[in-house]
Amino acid sequence: MKDYSKYFKGPSLKDARSRGRTEVQHLDDAFEIPADMVGIGKGQTYYIQTYGCQANERDTETLSGILEMMGYTHTDEVKQADVVLLNTCAIRENAEEKVFGKIGYLKNIKKTRPNLIFGVCGCMAQEEVVVNKILEKFPQVDLIFGTHNIHRLPVLLKQAMLEKELVLEVWSKEGDVIENLPSHRANNYKAWVNIMYGCNKFCTYCIVPYTRGKERSRELDEIIKEVEELKNSGYKEITLLGQNVNSYGKDLNNDTSFATLLEAVAKTGIDRIRFTTSHPWDFNADMIDIIAKYDNIMPSIHLPVQSGNDEVLKLMGRRYSKESYLKLFDMIKEKIPDCTITTDIIVGFPNETEEQFQDTLSLYNYCKYDLAYTFIYSPREGTPAAKMEDNVPLSDKEQRLYRLNELVNKYANEANQKYLGQVVKVLVEGPSKKNPDVLSGYTEHNKLINFKGDASMVGQIVDVRVTEAKTWALTGEQLESNN
Ligand code: 5AD
Ligand code: SF4
Numbered sequence: 001m002k003d004y005s006k007y008f009k010g011p012s013l014k015d016a017r018s019r020g021r022t023e024v025q026h027l028d029d030a031f032e033i034p035a036d037m038v039g040i041g042k043g044q045t046y047y048i049q050t051y052g053c054q055a056n057e058r059d060t061e062t063l064s065g066i067l068e069m070m071g072y073t074h075t076d077e078v079k080q081a082d083v084v085l086l087n088t089c090a091i092r093e094n095a096e097e098k099v100f101g102k103i104g105y106l107k108n109i110k111k112t113r114p115n116l117i118f119g120v121c122g123c124m125a126q127e128e129v130v131v132n133k134i135l136e137k138f139p140q141v142d143l144i145f146g147t148h149n150i151h152r153l154p155v156l157l158k159q160a161m162l163e164k165e166l167v168l169e170v171w172s173k174e175g176d177v178i179e180n181l182p183s184h185r186a187n188n189y190k191a192w193v194n195i196m197y198g199c200n201k202f203c204t205y206c207i208v209p210y211t212r213g214k215e216r217s218r219e220l221d222e223i224i225k226e227v228e229e230l231k232n233s234g235y236k237e238i239t240l241l242g243q244n245v246n247s248y249g250k251d252l253n254n255d256t257s258f259a260t261l262l263e264a265v266a267k268t269g270i271d272r273i274r275f276t277t278s279h280p281w282d283f284n285a286d287m288i289d290i291i292a293k294y295d296n297i298m299p300s301i302h303l304p305v306q307s308g309n310d311e312v313l314k315l316m317g318r319r320y321s322k323e324s325y326l327k328l329f330d331m332i333k334e335k336i337p338d339c340t341i342t343t344d345i346i347v348g349f350p351n352e353t354e355e356q357f358q359d360t361l362s363l364y365n366y367c368k369y370d371l372a373y374t375f376i377y378s379p380r381e382g383t384p385a386a387k388m389e390d391n392v393p394l395s396d397k398e399q400r401l402y403r404l405n406e407l408v409n410k411y412a413n414e415a416n417q418k419y420l421g422q423v424v425k426v427l428v429e430g431p432s433k434k435n436p437d438v439l440s441g442y443t444e445h446n447k448l449i450n451f452k453g454d455a456s457m458v459g460q461i462v463d464v465r466v467t468e469a470k471t472w473a474l475t476g477e478q479l480e481s482n483n
Helices: 015-019 054-069 095-114 128-137 148-163 209-212 220-232 258-267 285-293 310-316 324-335 354-367 395-417
Strands: 043-048 084-087 117-122 141-144 167-169 192-195 237-241 272-276 298-304 340-347 371-376 423-430 439-443 448-450 461-469 473-476
Touching: 015 209, 043 054, 054 084, 054 117, 054 237, 084 095, 095 117, 095 324, 117 148, 128 167, 128 258, 141 148, 148 167, 148 354, 192 220, 220 237, 220 258, 220 285, 258 285, 258 354, 285 324, 310 324, 310 354, 324 354, 340 354, 340 395, 354 395, 371 395, 395 461, 423 448, 423 473
Parallel strands: 043 084, 084 117, 117 141, 141 167, 192 237, 237 272, 298 340, 340 371, 448 473
Antiparallel strands: 423 439, 423 461, 439 448, 461 473
16 A cells, blocks of 8 residues: 555554653643634535444534534535535444445435535544555545544645645644634533543553543643633533543642542532543542532442453453452442443454353452443454454354343343432433423432433423433423422
8 A cells, every 4th residue: 555654744653652741731821723714614504424432423513513613504415515514433343334325325416515514534544554555445535633623623624725735734652632622512501521632551452542641630620710711601510531540640640630620629519520531540539439428419420341251351451350349339339329320342352251251240249230232342453452363253242242232131121220219300302203292311229211201391300200211311390389
């Protein structure tokens, strides 16, 4: 394959691997729209499709904010849009296949609308293999930019409009923390709040440390300012976001920790606080105490375990054992007895034996999680695990996933039965996806509930009696007193 690296500023796996000592800068003036791009989008529309995790959803809000500042308006119709962006996810191969499918589909649209600017951004843009594939096979792409280049969108769009050639800008060394980015939030009462970017854990299967760079925490004051603003504009719930929120503050060179931050956020008095995601390794007793102490920190923790076997955990580079994980799990359940705990599990890690998989099942039977996101291991180029030989046939991996999911469903159902007859607090989101006559929302324990109620209460927290509990959702009726 032709080496494009000398022509473009593309991603570099070598750079992405390194963790430099250079201080991250916290900038509140790094974003600007060049004078000749102000208002360039007037009368034109943009379409963004987001794949993957909440970090991408939050980035899409920033991209939308930038485009709207330039005068573009949003459209749900990809066929009508003047700017189309795919904000991509690289976590597993099937996530990438979906994106390549969409890129293929957009070829025809580009033919009928040659002035359309078609961009690919997000985690896949940070991968050398992906960028080379796009360059080789998908000439319909006009612009590729990485997760550290979002603030450069106005400049890059301008270049893409002027140049016939593909515009590529992907920085593999992480960027600074930029505080003056605009955003168009997807929801009026629930908001994502970034508290840190990147990940330093380098679990051996995971591509995220390469696509999102080293850990960079936002200053506590900036986060609190954002939460206060959200609260003042009527937001009821915020979710603090980071690849590993428990590491928050370690890079700030002061005493700030995630526990300090959580407490400061709780004191703003916003109704509901959630956070995701947590690495068990640096989840400590201080954090549990703070969660237990404040009613506005929701009793719901996502605590990915990945495997229940010590040898596999070691090969995964997870830095904890089954025993230490269970100690933490028990401590959470002891201090916050009704706490919902959910997890992520990977089956079929290279050479995982049936016995090792049985350890995962036995851990699951002990923890009886409220829910788990379960995956078949997917090798990601450039990660250490991708180099490991693997003797487990795909059919065995599929079988393991099936067996594990049977347990997931069983305990999800059992966990939901506990709420039958109880009155729960629900943040009303709107009509349910399946039935417009029914409202839906989430309880404090993060359970989806569909209920008969007053549609004027959207965006409010109401009391709902649970009348039925199924595996994936509760059913209920809003109490009269809320009407
Ligand atoms: N293969 C399968 N699952 C993965 N995850 C991360 N990397 C991989 C991979 N290479 C899962 C982990 C993680 C979740 C977000 O995705 O379980 O917690
Ligand atoms: Fe990936 Fe591990 Fe970092 Fe999570 S903690 S993003 S699994 S490297």
